[in-house]
Amino acid sequence: MDILDTNMILYSAAFGLMLIGIGGIVISNHLIRIIFGIALLEAGANLLLLLSTYHEGASAPIIVNGNMPAMMADPVPQALVLTAIVIGVGILALALSLAIRVQRAYGTLDMREVRLKLEQEISDEAGIGMPSSSDKPADIRKLPFNSVIQQEGGS
Amino acid sequence: MRRFTAALFLLGLGVMIAAIYQHIDFGNTAVNAGQEINAVAAGETGAANFVTSVVLAYRGIDTLLELTILFTAAMIGGMVLGRRRVDAPRDPDAGFILRTGADLLFPLLLVVGMYIILHGHLTPGGGFQGGVILAAAFFVPLLARPGIMLIDQRIVSLVEGLAGAVFIIIGLLAMFEGYEFLTPLYDKGELGALISAGSLPVLYLAVGIKVGSELAGLLAHLAEAEALD
Amino acid sequence: MEVVVLVVVIVMLLSAVAVMLFKDFLAALAAMSVVSLGLSFLFVVVRAPDVAMTEAAIGAGLSSLLFALALRRLGLWRSQ
Numbered sequence: 001m002d003i004l005d006t007n008m009i010l011y012s013a014a015f016g017l018m019l020i021g022i023g024g025i026v027i028s029n030h031l032i033r034i035i036f037g038i039a040l041l042e043a044g045a046n047l048l049l050l051l052s053t054y055h056e057g058a059s060a061p062i063i064v065n066g067n068m069p070a071m072m073a074d075p076v077p078q079a080l081v082l083t084a085i086v087i088g089v090g091i092l093a094l095a096l097s098l099a100i101r102v103q104r105a106y107g108t109l110d111m112r113e114v115r116l117k118l119e120q121e122i123s124d125e126a127g128i129g130m131p132s133s134s135d136k137p138a139d140i141r142k143l144p145f146n147s148v149i150q151q152e153g154g155s
Numbered sequence: 156m157r158r159f160t161a162a163l164f165l166l167g168l169g170v171m172i173a174a175i176y177q178h179i180d181f182g183n184t185a186v187n188a189g190q191e192i193n194a195v196a197a198g199e200t201g202a203a204n205f206v207t208s209v210v211l212a213y214r215g216i217d218t219l220l221e222l223t224i225l226f227t228a229a230m231i232g233g234m235v236l237g238r239r240r241v242d243a244p245r246d247p248d249a250g251f252i253l254r255t256g257a258d259l260l261f262p263l264l265l266v267v268g269m270y271i272i273l274h275g276h277l278t279p280g281g282g283f284q285g286g287v288i289l290a291a292a293f294f295v296p297l298l299a300r301p302g303i304m305l306i307d308q309r310i311v312s313l314v315e316g317l318a319g320a321v322f323i324i325i326g327l328l329a330m331f332e333g334y335e336f337l338t339p340l341y342d343k344g345e346l347g348a349l350i351s352a353g354s355l356p357v358l359y360l361a362v363g364i365k366v367g368s369e370l371a372g373l374l375a376h377l378a379e380a381e382a383l384d
Numbered sequence: 385m386e387v388v389v390l391v392v393v394i395v396m397l398l399s400a401v402a403v404m405l406f407k408d409f410l411a412a413l414a415a416m417s418v419v420s421l422g423l424s425f426l427f428v429v430v431r432a433p434d435v436a437m438t439e440a441a442i443g444a445g446l447s448s449l450l451f452a453l454a455l456r457r458l459g460l461w462r463s464q
Contacts, residue, residue, distance in 0.1 A: 005386075006385070006386050006389055006429070009386065009389055009390055009393055010389070010393070010426065010429070010430065011176070011179065012393070013393040013396065013397065013426065015172050016397050016400075017396075017397070017400055017419075019165065019168060019169060019172070020397070020400045020401060020404065021400075022165070022168065023161070023165050023404070024403070024404040026161045026164060026165070027158060027161045027404075028404070032409060032454075032455070032458070032460065033404065033412075036403050036404070036412060036416060037404065039416065039447065040400055040403065040416075040419065043419065043420070043423055043443070046423075046435075046439075047423060047426060047427075047430075050427065050430050050432055050435065051430060053189060054430050054431070058431055059431060060279075060431045060432065060433050061193060061204075061205040061206060061431075062203060062204050062205065062206075062278070062279065062433070063197060063203045063204075063205075064203075068197070072189075072193045072205070073189070073430075073431040073432065074188070074189030074190075074193075075189060075192060075193065075196075075205040075206045075208075075209045076188050076189055076192065076209055076213075076214075077189075078206050078209075078432045078434055078435050079206055079209040079210045079214060079217075080217075081432070081435050082206070082210065082283060082434060082435055082438055083210075083217060083218070083221045085435070085438050085439055085442055085443075086221060086225065086283050086366070086438070086442065087221060087224055087225070088442075089370075089442050089446055089447060089450070090224055090225045090227075090228035090229070091228065092447055092450055092451075093228055093229070093232050093373055093377075093450055094228045094231055094232055096377070096450055096451070096454035097231070097232040097235045097236050097377070097454075098235060099454065099458070100235075100236065100380065100454060100457055100458060101235050101236075103458055109458070204434070206434045271437075279433035279434045279436075279437055280434070280437060281434065283438055284434075284437045284438050284441050287438075287441040287442055287445065287446055288441060290446070291445060291446070291449075294449070370446065374446075374449065374450070374453070377450065377453045377454065377457070378453050380453075380457045
């Protein structure tokens, strides 16, 4: 039956994992959940890379007992995915160390508060006010031609 | 508002992926480089495991760069975390089960790790898998008795640097003989024996010890950071 | 054979959704280990034993350990 084709199931698994990972990164507020999303995205991408050369009936690319089977799977993507998994663990270790640092510096791991504090720090360093929306009411926003309005009001 | 745009983005991504689905030729993908390598790998390198021959012989520089990436990540992780305060209280020892279990597991994990590393060219396995198991072997006793490392932190860094240097030196030896960097040397031996495939097992041994000591050092560093209670 | 692969894929995708939805980080870590386990099985189905061994050792072992140590350092270890 068409639905139960192994190839299609595996492709849906790979794409599904990538979609869930990306969805998690975009929607979450907490830094640790974003890191979980990155790990899921990497897992899905590795599976997708391996699926590129999957034949029904091929065997693993190893010679056992001296006889070579007729059709063997491709060893080049497997070597690349091996490398990619180990690099993924390195990235995870680095991301977690940086998350610990962020918590030490800002006191919280909620990304909205961290972004706010970051903007505040940058504006303080540059000496300008925080960037704000231009839709705020006029008496909060500083007008450049303040003196003209006062003169007009006075006369 | 943000969730709505996120959901819209995911929907668009899903539609794009569904469009890609239509064009995938299920089951009939073209394998060109793989077939060539499968045909000649046993003769040229003498390794029974073709993935090992690809990782070390046909694409050896990729492995070298991956070791560099791991080294950079471990180094930056160690730098970012900082040291523990000298007067901070030590965590208490774990219970009886964990201590005894760690004492029993340590030699077993060591043997399994070395077996997987040394048979990398015959069975599925190799330097990376065995290296991870070696890192676990050195970390489990640290979980049972926090603060007491089996091997000093400095010796672990020294071993890691030496193993990386051995990898590069073996690659340079090939250049001294007149070939290119990282060409496999020494005679092939017979297919399937433990001592075969030239310099491939030695390369994998260097990779395994480097990965193992690196990850063990990183885990120890992460474990001794103070817990925020 | 297809039924087994289908069951493993469904369990894996449900665990992946659970990783994103659990409030407690310890439970999310356990679900992440389930995803790694299912992925390791799928790698064997795609005829790649080397990759399956690497994913089992790293995904279910080292990655969970890294997350657990970092969660302890961040103070998110206790169930809220």
